[in-house]
Amino acid sequence: MLSAEELLGPNGPLPSLIDGHESRPDQLRMTQAVEEQLATGGILVVEAGTGVGKSLAYLLPAALWAKANERRVVISTNTIPLQDQLLKKDLPVVRNILKSAGLKDPIRYRQLVGRGNYLCEHRLHHAQAEVTRGDQLFDDEGRVLDDVERWNGRDDHEGRRQEIPFGVPPGTWERINADADNCLNRRCNYFDRCHFFNSRKRAGSADLLVVNHALLLADRVVRSGGDEAEGVLPDWDVAVLDEGHHLQDCATRAFTVEVSRRSLNRHLDRLANPRFRDRGELATLEIALGQITGTKETVAEKIADRLHEELPIWVDSVRDAADGLWDRLIDSFGEGGDARQVWIDEHAASSDSWQSCNRELLGLKTSLQQLVYHLDQVLGRIEAEALHENDDAVRHGALGLQARRRRLKDATESLEALENGEDWGCTWVNIGRRPQNRKWSRDVGLHRAPIEVREMLESFLYRGPHALVMTSATLTTGPQDFRLLVHQTGLDLHEPDPRLLSFGSPFNHSEQALLATLPQQPDPRQNRGVDFEEASNEAIDTLVRASDGGALVLFTSWRQMRGSFDHLAPGLFAQGFEVFVQGQRGLGRTELLNRFRQRRRAVLFGTDSFWEGVDVRGEALRLVILTRLPFRPPTEPITRARHLRIEKEGGRPFFSLTLPEAILKLRQGYGRLLRHREDHGAVVILDPRIESLGYGRRFLRALPPARRLKGNLATVSRAVALATGVPH
Template sequence: MGNKYVVVDLETNGNSPKKGDRIIQFAAVVIEDGKIVEEYSSLLNPLQPISPFIEELTGINDEMVESAPLFDEIAEKVQSLLKDAYFVAHNVMFDLSFLSDELEQAGFEGFYGPIIDTVEMARILFPTADSYKLTDLAIQENIEHDRPHQADSDAYVTAELLLIMLNKLEELPLQTIRQLESLSGALKSDLDQLLDQIAIKQQKTNSFMREGLEIYRGLALKLEDTGKAAKKNLQDYIEFNEKDIEDRMRQVLPNYVTRAGQQEMIQDVLKCFNGNIHGLIEAGTGIGKSLAYLLGAAYFAKKEKKQIVVSTFTTQLQEQLTHKDLPILESIIPFPIMSTVLKGRNHYISLDKFEVSLKEQDDNYDIVLTKMQILIWLTETQTGDKDELNLSSGGLKFWHKIKNNGNFSLPFSKEWVPKDFYRRTRNAAQKADIIITNHALMLNNLTADKGLLPNYEYAIIDEGHHFEKNAIKHFGHQFSYVGAKLSFQAIGTYEQKQLLYKLLSNFDEVHDEKNKLNRLLADLLLELDELFRTILRYVKRTANKSSNKASIRIKRDGSIQWNQMEIVAERFIFLLKDCKNALLQSLEAFYGKTDISALPMNQVLAADRIKGILEEWDKYMLTLRQIFLREEENITWLEVDWKSFPHQAVLYAQPHSVSELLLTHLFAKKKSVVFASATLTVNNSFDYYVKALGLAETNHVEKQIPSPFQYDKQVRLIVPDEVPEINNVPLGEYIEAVTGHIVTIAQATSGRMLILFTSNEMLKKTYELIKEKGSLLDYAILAQGITTGSRMRLTRNFQRYDKAILLGTNSFWEGIDIPGEDLTCLIIVRLPFSSPDEPLNEAKNERIKTLGGNPFLENSLPEAVLRFKQGFGRLIRTETDKGFIVILDRRILTTTYGETFLKSIPHVPLIRKKLDDIEFFIKEWI
C-alpha cells in the first residue's frame, strides 16, 4: 500500500486542551510501503505540575519533563512528519484535537488531512474481539506491549496493529471491499479512498478470492466446514479405561493433578445412562464436573450410538463449554466425537434480511458500523450466531431487524435456505453425538409440537439447581403494559399503516376498512389503559408503598375490584381478537392476490413484521385468560414501579409446582436425565430438589461427591460477638453495626473483599455509610446497581485494584469466579431468606400449609440454605486459595435452624471473637 501513515500517540496532563491541559509526551511512527520507516518521540514540558493520577498512569513525573523541550520547539518536526500522510491514532479525535490545538498555539496550521481511527477500524475488522482497548487488541494479535500508557510504546503497538489490519483488508474479496466502501461515508475514518485503492489494485491484478470463501447472491461467505463430519467414523469406540484417560489428561492439561472425584463422577454418569435411570449428582467445587460429565457422555454416546443433550443455565455457560471444555475433551478421548451448540432461532442471522438491509440507505453511525462488522464476520463465521459478535447497543437494535424468525417471506428467501445458519445448526444437531443447549430451549422443546432438538433419550442438566425455577418461568406467562402498547403502536406507525392501507385497497370499501382499523387500534390503547387502571384499584388495597418497586399478589377474592378487573380483561381480550381477525383477513387477501416479488422490499418486510405482531397478540390473550378467566390456580402477581406506573408494570402467572409437568414431559419420556450442580442438597439430603423436580415417584440415583479442597486448612468461618441480632434492633441500627465491622475487617485484609447482601436497599445504605465514614478513602468501593457496569465488568474492575471492596446482591451469590489472592474475605451480611411477602413465596407457603406441611422447613429454609451454599462457594476456587468467611447474622449460632446451614457446607473451623480480636486474628492468619 503506497500511502504514508503517521501513527500518533500522546500522553497529556488531562482531557481538555480548552481548559489548559497540555501534552507531556508526543510519539509518532511513520509507515510507508507497508513498513515502519521512522520513529520519533519526545517528552514535553507542560509548564504545569503533573497530577498524581497521570503520574501513576503514565510513569511520567515533573522531574522527567523539567528539562524537556516545550511543544513549540518540536512543532515544526511534528508538522513535517504529518505532511501528505494519513493521521492515525487509537481514538483519533482525542489525539487530533489536542495536537491541532497545540500546533495552532505554536503558530502552525492544524492537521486537515485524512484520518484513521484504529478503534473504529478494529471494531469493523475484528467483529468478534472481546474488547477494543489497545492492550487487549495487542494480546489478541500477539503484539508485544511492554509499556502501556507511554506514548512511544502505544504508538508503536498501534502502528503494528494498523499494519495487521491493512493486511487483512487486502485479503478480503473484491465484493466485500466494494460493499464496505459504499458504507464507509458515515465513518469517522477516511476509509473510502483506501478501500477504493485496494479494489482497483485487485481488479488490475485479477487477484483470486482466498481459499475457504464463496460469493453467494452478492455476499462473501465462509464455506461450511464438512471435515468434522467426514472424520466422525474414522475410528471406532474404544472401551473406557480410567488409567488411559488419566494418562491422556496428564499430557493435555498443564498442572494436572489426579482428582478421585472427577473419575467417580465419570463412572456415575455412565452408570445412570447404562442403567436407564435418572440421577442427581452434587459435585463439590474443584472436581472438574464439566469435563467429567462430558467424558461420561462421550463414551456412552459413541458406544451406544445415542445422542446426549447437555443443557446449561445460560448461553454464556454454553460458550464456556464450547470454547474451553469441548476442545479439551476432543484432545483427551481416543476417538473422534461430533458436538454442536444449539440455541434459539433468533440467535442466528437471517441472510435474506441482511441482503435487503444492505440495499437500504442508512446514515445512522451504529447501523452502518454494524453492517460493516457483519460483512467481515460472514467471511469468518461457521455458526452465524450473534453471541460471537461484539455489538454496540445500537448494533443490537439493528440485529432485531436481521435476526432469524423463521418467516421466509421475501421473494428470494427460498434461495437462501441452503445457506441458512439456523438450518445448518439443526442439521448438525441431527448428526451430533453431543448437543449443547440451554435450559430455556430444552424446556421449550418439551412442549413444542415440533421441537428444535432431535428426538433424544439421554440428557445432562448442568447447573441443575436452576432447572426448577426455569421450568416454572417456562410454564408461566407474562404481560407487560409497555410491551403491549408498543406492539399496538407498531401496527399504527406510518410505514405499517401505509402497508395496511395498501392491503386494504384489495377490498371494495377501502374507506370503511381504514376507519374500522384506526378505530380498533385507538380503542385497544384506551382499553389497555383502562385494564391497568382497574388493576391499580385492586392492588392499592394491599400495596405497601414504602419503596418504589413492589410485587403484589393478585388472586380471585370475590371483591368488587376483582370483578371489575375480570370484566375489563374479558372486554380487552374480545377487542384484541377482533382487531387480530381484521388484520389477518387483510394479510390473507394480500398474500392471496398480490405478486409479492413485484412489491417494494419495505412492504414485504412490513407484512412480515405484522405477522410477528399477531403471534405476540395470541400470547397476550392466553396470558390474560390464565390470570383473570381461568379456574385453575396459578400464582399471579403484579410487579410495579410506583414512580412510573403503568409504564413498568408487568403481570405474571406461574404454576405453584412443576413436578407433575416435568414428570409427564421429561422424566416419563426420557430414559436417563442426570442433574449436576455444586448445590443440590440441604443438610446432606436431596429431598427438597427430588420433590420440586417431580423425581420422588421415579427410580433415581442420588450421589454427593465432596470437593477435593482442604476447607479445614484453607478457610476460617468467623461470627463476630458484638453484632446485634438482626430481628431485635431497628434496621438502621443493624446497618450501622454491620458497616463498623466491614470497615474494621477491610482494613485488616487490605480490601480484597466481597460482601453479599439480600436486599438492594440494605446494600445502598451500607455503601453510603461506608463512604460517609471516610475511613477507606484509598479503597476502590464497587457496588452493584450503584457503580456502573455489568456483573462481569464489576468483577473485572474488582480484580484490577489492590485494595478493592465489592458489594453485591442476588446475582453475586453465584456464578462469579475470583480465584487467588484477589479475594481473601467473603462477608455474608444476613442469611439469604427470601421475603415471606414475595408473591411466589407467599403462595408456595400457603399451599404447603393447606396440605398440612411446615412452610418454613419445606420451603423457606431449604431455599435459604441452597443460596448460602452458593455464596460460600465464591471464596475458594483453587487448591491454593485461602481466606475468611465472616457471617454477620448471629442467627446462624443462636437458632436451632442455624445448624442446618453449618451442616450443609464443608466442615471449617468456626471462630467466635470480639471485633478487636478478629482484626488481630485475621492479620496473624493471613
C-alpha cells in the same frame, strides 16, 4: 477404547495434557456413575462439590456414549459463564483426551441459542430501507442498524446478539432478529448465509450440543405435541443438566404468562405508530400494496384502503380497552408511588376491586380478539389473491403483520389464562414505580405462574429421553439430603426411582478456610434493620482492611448493597482500594469480574446472582462476607402461594421450604472462596441469627468443615488477617 473412568484415571492421558493434574477419586466415582447411567438409561442426580471436577466427569462419558451410539447428547446450563467454560476450556480438553486415546473422528460440539438471539439479514435490510424512506424508525435507530450491518460484515462471529460489542435496544433488535413468524425459509435471498439456519446445520452434525435450560424445556414442550412435532433442537437422546438447582425456577418462568402495559404498547406501536400514521407495520404493508399494478391493482388498493382506514380504528379500540385495565389496576392496587407486587389470593379474587379489574380484562380480551380477526381477514385476502408471491415488499410486509398478529394472539391467550384463574396457578399484579415525569405512564402488568412444576417436568422433561443426568455443586441441604430438590422438581414422580449421589468438596477446608460469625451484631429483624445495617457497614470496612482487600461482599437486597457501597466506597478509595459494585455503569458482569480478578486490593459488592457462578482463584479473592442469611423474600407472590399450599397440606412452610432454600443459597455463597486446592482465606457471616436461633445450627451443619470462630469484631478481624496472609 478405554472407559471414561480409565481415561481420567492416574494412568490416563490427562497428566500429559494438563500440568500438575492429579487423579481425583470422587471425580472417577462420578465418571463411573455417569457411564453406567448412560448405558442403562434412567435418571442420575449427582451433587459434586467444588474441586471434584464434575464437568469432565460428565463430558467425557457423554462424548464416548455419543460416538459409540451415533446419537446426540445435550448439555444444558443455566448461565452463560458456565457455557463459556465448557466451550472454551473443558470441551477442548475432552477432544484432546479422546484424540490421545486414539479416537480418529474428533468429537464435535456446538452451542445453540434460541432463534430470537440471531440476526436476520433480510429483516435488517428491510429495516434500513424503512429508515431511508422515513417510514418506521428514528435517526438514532438508523445509526444502530448501520452499526449492526458493519459488524455483520465481519467474519469473527456467528450472528448472535451476545457477540455484538455494543448495545442494541430491545425494540430495534425485535425488528431484525430471526423471528420464526417473519421467516421466508428457503425463499429468502439470504438463506444460504442465514445465521440461524447455519447454526442449526452445524448443530445437526454435533455430538454434544450446549444449550440453556430454557431452550431445553422449550424443545421438550414442542415435542410433546406428537411424534411428528419438530423440536426447537435437533434430535437428541441424552441430556445432562448442570446447575440443576435452577431447574424449578427455570420451569416456573417457562410456564408463566404475562401481559403488561409496556409489552402490549410495544406491539401496538409497531403495528400502528400512535404519533405518525405513516409509520408502523400497517403502513408498511399499505405502501407495498400501493405499488402493485396490473390485474391485481384494484384488489391491492381495496386492501390498502382497509389497512389505512379500518385497521387503525381496531388498534385504537385495543389501546382504549388496555388503558382502562391498566388504570383500574393502578387505582385498585397501586397505593403509593413505589413499585409493588400484589398477590391475588382467594380473598383478593373475590373483592369488588378485582371483579372490576376482571371486567376490564374481559373487555381488553374481546378487543384483542376483534383486532386479530380483522388482521386475519386482511392476511387471508392477500394469501387468496397471491399478492405476496412475486412481490418481496408485500411478502415482507405480510410476514411482519403475521408476526405481530401472532404476538397479539398470544396476549389474548394470556388474558384468557389470567381470567380463568384455576387453582394450579398464582396470579399477581406487578406495578412499577410512579415516574417522576408525568408524561410517562406507570408500568403495570398481570402475571400468572404455576405454583408447582413437578408434574410438568415429569411430563415434558423426564419422559422420553434415554437418560438424564442432573448435577450441581449444591443440590442437598444436609448430608445426602436431596428432599427439597426431589420434591420441587418432581423427581419422586418418576419411575424407576432416580439414582442420587453426593460427593463433597475434596479441599482441606479446615486448613484452607476460616468460617467466622459475629453473634454480637444487632438482629436484622429489629428496628427495621437500621441498627444491623449500620453495624454491618462498620464490620465490612474493618474486615476489608484486615484482609487488605481481595473481598467479595454479598448482600440479599439491592437496596442494602447500594447503601453500603455509597457509605463505604469513598473511604476505601481513599485507602487505595479499588471498589466495584454490581450494576456499575458501563461494566457488565463478565467485565466486572475480570477487573476484580486482575487486582489484589479490590472489593466487589454484589447481590443475588453473585452468590454463585463467581470463579475467582488465588490471591484475588481471599475474603467472602455474607451479610445476611439468604432467605427468599416472603413478600414474593409465588413464594406466598407456595407457602399457602404447604399449609393447606398440613406442613410448615418455613421448615420445609424457606429454610432449606436459604441453606442452599448460603452454601453457594460460601463456595465462592475456595476454587482451587491452593486457595485460602476466610468467610465471615454477619447475621447473628446463625448463632442465636435454633435453626442456625442447620446452616452451620450444611457448610464444609472449615475452622470455626465465634467472636467480636476485633477478634474476628485479627483471625481474618491471619487467614488471608496479611502481616500485622
